[in-house]
Amino acid sequence: MLRKTILQPTNMPIVETQRLRREFQAKKKVITALEDIDLQVEESVVFGLLGPNGAGKTTLIRILSTLLLPTSGKATVAGFDVAKEPEKIRPLINMASGAERAGYDFITARGNLWFFSQLYGVDSSVANRSIETLSAALRLENYLDSKLYTLSTGYRQRLTIARSLINDPRVVFLDEPTIGLDVMTAKSIREFLVSQAKDQKRTIFIATHNMAETEAICDRVAIIDSGRIVACDSPASLKKNFGAPATVMEVSPPLQSLQAISSVRGVKGATSAIDADRGVARLKLIVDDEGAVKAVGAIVESSGSKVLQSWMQEPSLEEVFISLIGRGFAERESEDAN
Template sequence: MARYAVEVKNLNRTFTTKAVRGKSKKEIVKALNDVNLTINEGELFGLLGPNGAGKTTLIKILCTLLLPSSGEARVLGHDVHKDTNAIRQKINMVSGGETSGYGLLTVRENIWLFSQLYGIPSKEANRRIDMLMKELKLEHKKNSKVRTLSTGLRQKANMVRGFMTDPALIFLDEPTLGLDVNASRLIRDFIKNWIREKPSRTVLLTTHYMVEADELCDRVAIINDGRVLACDTPDNLKKLIHQDSVLKLEIRQVDNVTAFENIAGVRNFTHSNDMASGITRLKFILDDEAIVADIVAAVPKSGSKILSVQKTEPTLEDVFVALVGRGLTNHEV
């Protein structure tokens, strides 16, 4: 039987916000609304959704920091209601924008303190801390006080703290929130390398950056208003919206285009000649991406030469808009 790193069934979580005297009514927020999902061991899984979608709530439940209102959740085979200790020993969590740590201690002292709280033997703790600081390019700041660190460096220190326990499953809540392009890239590369090192490692990360979900994740669940709207590989999600993949070619002018007709996998083919500039423009609507090679191969057969190629593809942003009816208001990374 396949073992899931995370298994969530009919999960609900509601919050009741307190009424402000005389001014507002008591309000019930459904932060998670009948969520079902499974994450395989070894997967880099992403929860993608806008502010307030329920991403952090789900992570908190899986980390045993919050109980569900109803439904089931199992982490590495353990029930979040009953087996909190077993879960906590095997996981760790890092949140973007987290200001954990003692500002007056140095980066090294802080991380060391956590290693002792986690009960990692000294020698092993030193080895892991040095290795992680090196990989995350934090070494030069090891003797700086935590309170003097920039957002990016602080997030790297949080990452060292989280990965130091060598968890089987790590939860990363918006790991690149507010970071610049270079720091984001370093952290994304680190995550990719980490999961590749051991097949049993699993990552669940949340993000509202489309590009990040697309680039990093094996599978992505799109979540909005507490509901999972779709869950699949980024490629399959893009296919969901049936936006046709379009290939446009400009070739040196030909009079005969029979070489381009009846190529298997082309749904539609049109062409036009631009006599003035000596160009023939070809447009293909594709059922299958793989046939781009066949089309390109047909150009010399027609006695012509490629001048330009242009292909347009749907993005995860298009998928999100199609599912939610509006875009994610964020700057892309």
């Protein structure tokens, strides 16, 4: 692929925000979706924006891809201001969302890629070459001449990713790129995205609530919650600096509420996930006082449940999030739903 002329010194961050804020006027109140966001993203990295539902991920992606204006503060992409110079940014970027059903159903996959390449003014021979290269890398080649409506979710999503690269962007913003995909398809798309950053020197900016995805492929991760960045570093440093080992308790029957447990002295965070096959709950605790584990065990027993077994687990990004926020994604998301 032809690489566009580099328009800025290479040591500048490709994406930068300073005290970026975005408010939405809801019926009776103002919702602050983003508050004082300061970010710096270097070139050719896979950068993850990790946060639960409603954290502000899509809002930030929409601002950085010039679809939405900030309320205050500043954001630049390739050195250009998103509010003042969006037309200079647009040819250098692309954006796709795993949740959208983008494209034209009654046109072939190839026709769709061609159409989007022409919207970006890509030269015909370059566009044809890119369609071949991208579809080979994303294993789409056998479906190129199929109409879009005949493709499964996985292949549609591969096409969405191919479309997001058709203009050879320096930065691509992907909102939940592997949502709803089976494990193997998600894995192959992740590997493809890593190769895009490493081999094509592209910056891949991914918003996701998938912690394992972030841990597997991101060079750097910003953890976002309620519109604020609570930490930003490599997954390894985040785990080193914020991740405490967790105590996992298998509990049956599952508890009705985590409230009593979260308020035990020494419990920094607690989450619960149901193992539906076995009808048990996995209670994950981060404690800064060993006595707290015993106290939690007593609460479980007194509420009529049993602790079947318990063990220690090395920190992952989930433990980092629990340590920083005091609860897991599932708890945060169910609070939002209430």
